[in-house]
Amino acid sequence: MVIAVYNPVGEVAQSESVRATTMTGLNGRSVGFVFNHHPAVTGLWAELEKGVELDFRPVGVQRIAKANISMPQPAAQLAKLAAEVDYALGGVGA
Amino acid sequence: MSQTAAALPHIVEAEDLEAAVELCYTEGWTDGLPVIPATERPVRRIIDYLGMKPEQVIGVIPPRRGIATVEKIAINCVMAGCLPEYVPIVLAAVQAMLEPEFNLEGVQTTTNPCAPLVMVSGPAVRKLGFNTKDCALGHGSRANAAIGRAVRLILWNIGGGFPGSPCRTTHGHPGYYSYCIAEDPETNPWEPLHVTRGFKPEDTVVTVTAVDGPHSVATGALVNTPGQVLTNIADSIARLGSNNQYGGQLVVVLGPMAAKNLADGGYDKAGVVDELVKRSTRTVAEILRNKNSDHMPAEEMAELRSKKGDELFHYIRSAENVVLLTTGSWGAVGGYAAVCPGWGHFGGFTQTKCVQFPRNGA
Numbered sequence: 493m494v495i496a497v498y499n500p501v502g503e504v505a506q507s508e509s510v511r512a513t514t515m516t517g518l519n520g521r522s523v524g525f526v527f528n529h530h531p532a533v534t535g536l537w538a539e540l541e542k543g544v545e546l547d548f549r550p551v552g553v554q555r556i557a558k559a560n561i562s563m564p565q566p567a568a569q570l571a572k573l574a575a576e577v578d579y580a581l582g583g584v585g586a
Numbered sequence: 587m588s589q590t591a592a593a594l595p596h597i598v599e600a601e602d603l604e605a606a607v608e609l610c611y612t613e614g615w616t617d618g619l620p621v622i623p624a625t626e627r628p629v630r631r632i633i634d635y636l637g638m639k640p641e642q643v644i645g646v647i648p649p650r651r652g653i654a655t656v657e658k659i660a661i662n663c664v665m666a667g668c669l670p671e672y673v674p675i676v677l678a679a680v681q682a683m684l685e686p687e688f689n690l691e692g693v694q695t696t697t698n699p700c701a702p703l704v705m706v707s708g709p710a711v712r713k714l715g716f717n718t719k720d721c722a723l724g725h726g727s728r729a730n731a732a733i734g735r736a737v738r739l740i741l742w743n744i745g746g747g748f749p750g751s752p753c754r755t756t757h758g759h760p761g762y763y764s765y766c767i768a769e770d771p772e773t774n775p776w777e778p779l780h781v782t783r784g785f786k787p788e789d790t791v792v793t794v795t796a797v798d799g800p801h802s803v804a805t806g807a808l809v810n811t812p813g814q815v816l817t818n819i820a821d822s823i824a825r826l827g828s829n830n831q832y833g834g835q836l837v838v839v840l841g842p843m844a845a846k847n848l849a850d851g852g853y854d855k856a857g858v859v860d861e862l863v864k865r866s867t868r869t870v871a872e873i874l875r876n877k878n879s880d881h882m883p884a885e886e887m888a889e890l891r892s893k894k895g896d897e898l899f900h901y902i903r904s905a906e907n908v909v910l911l912t913t914g915s916w917g918a919v920g921g922y923a924a925v926c927p928g929w930g931h932f933g934g935f936t937q938t939k940c941v942q943f944p945r946n947g948a
Contacts, residue, residue: 495606496597498624500615500661502652502744531880559883562692562932 515579518544522552524573524580528561537583544581552577610665617742617763619735621665632660635670636677637944644677645684648691650746654680658744659736666736666764671714672729674941676736678792679704682937683741689933693796694747697754698829700796700929701761703837704737705911707769707779708790710941716768720915723767723800723839723924734766759799767913773842774912775849782855782910783938790941795909796934797837798829800924807844807921812851815844815921816858820865822925824901830866831873831899832881832930835907838862841914843921855910863902871895883931909936 515521523544527537545553554577558565573580598613600606606623610616622628633640633656640657647654659680663673683690683702693700706716717727725731741747749755755762769779780791803822805815819838823830830836840848848858870893873879880887890899902908907928914922928934 493602495600495603495623496625497600497606497609498626498629498661498664499596499598499613500624500658500665500739500743502647502654502658505646505651505653507651529884531878557884559885560931560933561881562696562929563689564691 518548518579520549520551521578522554522576523548523550524554524556524577525583526556526558526565526570526573526580527583528558530561530584533583540581540583614748615665615743617738617748619763621739622667624661624664628664629657629660632663632668632670632673633657635944636660636673644680647680647684647741647745649694649752650744652744652746654740654744659740662739662743663732663736666739667728667732668736669728669732671943672733672736674943675704675706675710675714675733675790675792676740678939678941679733679737679794680740682792682794682939685937687933687935688794688796688937689935690745692933693929694741694745695752695754696929696932697756698929698932699755699757699759699798700829700934701759701765702737702741702794702934703761703797703926704734704766705769705779705793705795705837705909706733706766706790707771707793707911708785708941709788710790710943711768711771718768718770718773718913722770722914730766730768731764734761734764737766738762738764761799767839769911770842770913773845775845776855776912779909779911780938785938785940790943791938792941793909793936793938795835795837795926795928795936797926797928800839800926803923803925805844805847805921805923806919807841807847808919810847810921812848812853815847816861817865819844819923819925820862820867823862823866823927824868825927826868826872826876828901828927829930829932830901830927831879832932833883833886833903833907834930834932835909835928835934835936836902837909837911837926837928839914839924839926840910840912841917841922842912843916844923845912847921856905859905859908859910862908863900863905866901867898868901869895870897870899873899881930
């Protein structure tokens with residue numbers, strides 16, 4: 493007796509983000525750092541920021557220090573950062 | 587465990603019942619316990635009962651961003667063993683978890699063992715046969731078990747929240763299989779949970795908070811004063827290893843003996859919570875000795891470091907952070923309560939939804 497079983501897995505929603513853009517280089521551009529201050533990666537992140545500033549000599553640096561290591565940063569704040577910098581790095585840790 | 591179902595069609599044929607059960611395992615559609623393979627008739631029965639369109643989208647479940655349609659929810663409910671009358675409660679729980687403040691993506695993926703605890707209060711508790719007596723936080727009732735399991739299967743199958751990737755919870759707990767309880771309307775000596783949360787007495791309401799498994803507390807309610815009962819509960823809240831040292835919310839479940847002890851002692855619900863806020867403390871020195879305290883928000887850490895070592899540190903930042911309900915059996919001298927710590931200030935925050943039953947529903 494053949495049994496027809498319904499698949500419980502849903503389709504994946506397409507991302508609402510705009511299409512990705514490519515950059516020709518990072519030198520002399522403005523950078524944003526979004527860091528959640530997770531204790532496991534504070535040392536690593538400090539070195540990452542130092543490395544980016546040394547290697548790519550950004551014309552401007554903006555930083556967002558997340559108040560909550562797990563909750564998403566308010567979208568409006570991220571949107572403001574995105575409007576003001578050429579690229580941004582987001583720091584997690586787990 | 588992984589799923590290949592993205593490549594599978596909406597309906598898959600199995601040669602018999604045994605093959606259908608195995609199909610659910612091989613495709614990664616189950617959490618390890620067997621499920622009821624969802625066939626057309628029970629899925630259709632649920633959708634007809636709801637009176638909703640099968641393609642209606644309830645939400646997008648993280649972290650996989652799976653689209654939870656009414657039909658997909660109905661399929662997972664069949665797999666869990668839900669009767670149609672249970673499904674409005676499942677829908678309310680899903681909608682509650684999808685509120686941004688709940689941070690479901692974080693709850694699904696964190697290393698912390700927080701799982702959504704579905705708490706039901708209102709007339710449907712008795713109408714649908716929820717267990718609020720012996721083993722009220724465990725097994726023994728189809729309603730508790732199937733609704734809790736349906737929620738977990740939805741998070742698993744639609745949301746992609748299975749262990750390894752991306753769910754990184756270190757240990758989890760058995761509530762990851764099913765975590766649904768109900769408030770006892772008869773033994774609760776105060777206003778019902780849903781009335782406390784702002785709903786009408788005649789509403790059936792779902793409250794969801796992401797928490798640990800229950801930590802049992804022997805309150806000694808048969809022999810202790812109300813003050814000692816509260817101290818015993820507070821001691822279980824103020825643990826060095828509890829994520830509530832980082833703030834956030836928690837659930838306190840009183841057995842009826844403990845609840846009666848407190849009510850007879852003149853405490854109302856707000857009074858119980860106020861006392862737990864006052865009594866759930868450790869010294870600042872103890873907290874700072876634990877380097878893991880650095881998970882607190884930066885401004886809280888700065889303020890903490892400015893205090894003297896013998897000052898008291900409060901685990902519960904405000905009364906709004908405690909969900910208090912009464913359920914369970916009378917028991918013996920122990921007068922058990924249960925403390926379910928939350929995830930700290932990171933998410934899983936309490937959300938409440940009124941259950942929308944169809945006409946002639948529960």
